[in-house]
Amino acid sequence: MGYIKLSRRLETITNEVPAGSVVFDVGCDHAHVPIRLLQEEKVRFAYGLDVAEGPLKIAETNLELAGLTDQCSLMRSDGFSAIDTESVAADLGERFPAASRVLIIAGMGGILMERILGEDPDKTLFFDEMILSPQSEQWLVREMLESLSIPIISEKMVEEDGKFYPVIHTGRQGGRGVRPDWEKLSKEALSVEDPNALTASRMLAEPSFQRNAEMHYGPVLLKEQDPVLYEYIVRSLRSQLGVLNALEKKLDVSEKARERAASLSAKIGMLQVLLFMYTFLEQ
8 A cells, every 4th residue: 555645634734743652543534644644654653543433444454455553553432532541551651651642633523622622631631742623613622722721832724625724733731832922913003004003902902802812713823823824814804794794784684683793793803903913913
């Protein structure tokens, strides 16, 4: 079997995996990510976990074809509930004592990912690093990480088939995460010759705005002014303005529609300030 070909998003995930680590791929499907990492000799061992028996059977066949059966352990598991952390830690301590334990979760929504991470915090903290790529509700994942005091140390955003996916890389619990310098940005906004500068400065200085922006759009992505995030902001702003305009044109607007319009206006306001930040301010 030749090298497994991965999508752009999965390539980004594998690029984030530290060399010499042991990976635990939750929702491994057909084990393409563990196989690719083992083929490149980037990781020392891999675990592939999936809740469905069918994909695991295919994963087993793929590992056999790649000649990697002895380097990857497959198990049926809801999340990582089937992992016995004590026995796994003892086994890895004997075979790969210096290897970092890296959790990968991709290909599922943020609601499910949040549930997996929050179900047994002690098991979540068993991993030294995590690489997470929620397909939706990404703010729920970031909020869960915040509640567990797990810092985000790097993040990428990937566009694939017209959709946008974050790839979140975390460090050890209690470490210091990367965040924008909101105070600097707020002060810098006042020096910009633009009619929106004062409003932007006030919003950038507001703690609730800062937290909402970081949870929904990623502290590292905002800090580094990620170009793919910029495109996501522009498209989201265009889309939500269109929806708001359509709501406002209706003659008979229900209370529910008015509430939705108010919610959209708040989101649009945040997106406009973030666009201002990208356009006029330096990190």
